[in-house]
Amino acid sequence: MKAFPIKRALLAGVTGTLFFDVFGLMVSAIMGNPAWWDIPALLAGKLGLPLFFGVLAHYLNGIVLAVIYAAVAPFLWGSKWMRALTYITVETVLGVWLFMAPLLGMGIAGVNGPMGTLFAVISLVRHWVYAIGLALFIPISVSLPASDAAPSAAS
Template identity: 25%
Template sequence: MVEFLIRSITIGVGATAVYDIWGRLLVGLFGLPGSNWTMAGRWFSYIAKGQFTHINITTAPAMPFETMIGWGMHYLVGIIYAGILLAICGLEWGRRPTLLPALILGIVTIFAGWFIMAPAMGFGIASAKAPNVNIIRTVQLVGHCMFGLGLYWTARLISPTWQ
């Protein structure tokens, strides 16, 4: 159980960092839209108060510490996804990772954002209400592929430490 937790945390944090670095590169190099973890933190803060859906989260009153909460939840979700990957594939995958399971999970994780988070925040299914929806969807999908690669790369990086 200790190995499972350590691997979940390490792989999840590493993969989420890869996602974030990729996102910052896209913003800096191409001016593409980046993630707004403040709005995510606002949404999670309202969930804690019992409100799950919003007409538009950007018009909801700000919540205390929403940026910090957003970033924290972003990394916690990455850790949970890494734990799901290890639960499905087993600790042996963490010791000898292969690309395909990590990449598949990375791609699948986009569905939580598209079909739960975006609609609940008032942005529509797969951010359909955004003015630049196709750019946003492409950036999100590629970002989640990068998360999948990050799962693999981080697992590869730490795999020798457990053998």
């Protein structure tokens, strides 16, 4: 049995979160409002703590999502890219659109927020960019059931 890829999950979580942040900065710059670390700033503000703690919470969340992905990825279908995109799409719909956005008073998928339906699209694409880190760094090993295994030399 292979060891759980914790180091790879840590690397994937940090890298994916960095990709998420850089893409978010690019989108906000295109929209005329460059905002580096918009999510950490939001977290820090809601927690009433300095920005450092918002950044820490944001990156720890990225790591936790990567660890969960490393555990469930062998049970998903498709290529490593399809598995990462499937996982992160489900996470975005359940975690962001149906939980965080309403919790922040923006309604389901953030459609009642300042960006309207654009929030839903941008949040999904940002999370897909995060998934690049998952696909790049977390190895996928799938064990075949005994009946599907290659025939042994003895048979």
